[in-house]
Amino acid sequence: MSKSVIKFKNVAKHFGSQTIIEDLSFDVAAGEFITILGSSGSGKTTTLKMINRLIEPDAGTIEINDENIENIDLIELRRNIGYVVQQIGLFPHMTIEKNIATVPELLEWDLKDIKARVIELMDLVKLPYDQYGQRFPKQLSGGQQQRVGVARALAANPQIMLLDEPFGAVDAITRKELQKQIKAIHEELAGKTFLFVTHDINEAFYLGNKVMIMDEGKISQYDTPENIVKAPKTAFVQELLDTVYEEGALWGALK
Numbered sequence: 007m008s009k010s011v012i013k014f015k016n017v018a019k020h021f022g023s024q025t026i027i028e029d030l031s032f033d034v035a036a037g038e039f040i041t042i043l044g045s046s047g048s049g050k051t052t053t054l055k056m057i058n059r060l061i062e063p064d065a066g067t068i069e070i071n072d073e074n075i076e077n078i079d080l081i082e083l084r085r086n087i088g089y090v091v092q093q094i095g096l097f098p099h100m101t102i103e104k105n106i107a108t109v110p111e112l113l114e115w116d117l118k119d120i121k122a123r124v125i126e127l128m129d130l131v132k133l134p135y136d137q138y139g140q141r142f143p144k145q146l147s148g149g150q151q152q153r154v155g156v157a158r159a160l161a162a163n164p165q166i167m168l169l170d171e172p173f174g175a176v177d178a179i180t181r182k183e184l185q186k187q188i189k190a191i192h193e194e195l196a197g198k199t200f201l202f203v204t205h206d207i208n209e210a211f212y213l214g215n216k217v218m219i220m221d222e223g224k225i226s227q228y229d230t231p232e233n234i235v236k237a238p239k240t241a242f243v244q245e246l247l248d249t250v251y252e253e254g255a256l257w258g259a260l261k
């Protein structure tokens with residue numbers, strides 16, 4: 007088995023008197039693409055944010071490369087973790103080139119290396135540098151801006167990518183296109199570990215080599231898409247799958 011990159015051990019999180027996560031344990035191996043699926047409020051975003059310490063757990067430990075993240079310098083930790091959210095957060099007054107170069111510039115990379123990295127990443131997300139490098143975010147579509155967000159998160163070559171509903175705000179056709187691209191990017195960047203939060207069951211089962219299904223702060227099932235479909239473990243998982251089967255039946259009837 008591949009080496010574990012992320013390990014949750016009996017993690018708990020409360021907000022005030024509300025228990026969001028009671029006792030969460032799981033492992034993610036190097037190079038996996040994990041999708042986290044679940045109903046609203048089930049703790050998906052909280053789980054993701056505990057990995058880059060935007061949220062601190064109240065109990066338990068989280069390890070990255072077998073080291074408790076509390077013992078890793080915060081800047082070092084976040085440099086190793088790319089983070090993409092739905093509300094993109096590109097800097098509006100900066101060109102696309104400058105947006106992608108933010109972290110390498112902070113790290114004081116050589117100017118030549120920064121430019122080469124920007125060109126490489128813009129190629130990767132299919133926004134050629136010559137055409138898009140000097141544009142500003144508002145001159146791109148929502149889907150293109152999301153791709154810049156992915157490129158920016160990859161700039162310093164992190165080992166882990168956290169993606170929180172990154173394609174939540176785009177239309178269905180663009181979303182499908184972005185899903186294909188992120189899958190290809192993950193395959194091309196062999197060895198990088200992706201954790202991707204989504205509400206969308208189709209997206210979760212298409213992208214994840216493993217899907218983590220969360221319900222009320224607990225893992226209902228964490229397995230390959232095939233195993234989940236073959237043997238749903240809880241009524242909640244079955245209910246989720248039924249939504250897809252019902253949709254299939256609807257479209258079948260319309261044809």
Ligand SMILES: Nc1ncnc2c1ncn2[C@@H]1O[C@H](COP(=O)(O)OP(=O)(O)OP(=O)(O)O)[C@@H](O)[C@H]1O
Nearest residue numbers: 021022026044045046047048049050051052053205
């Ligand atoms: N900073 C906070 N203070 C208080 N409660 C919070 C805070 N952040 C999250 N919560 C609560 O924790 C619960 C889980 O939130 P979380 O964002 O992790 O869920 P989620 O599964 O990502 O939901 P969604 O799919 O709607 O984004 C929710 O009930 C939310 O209201």
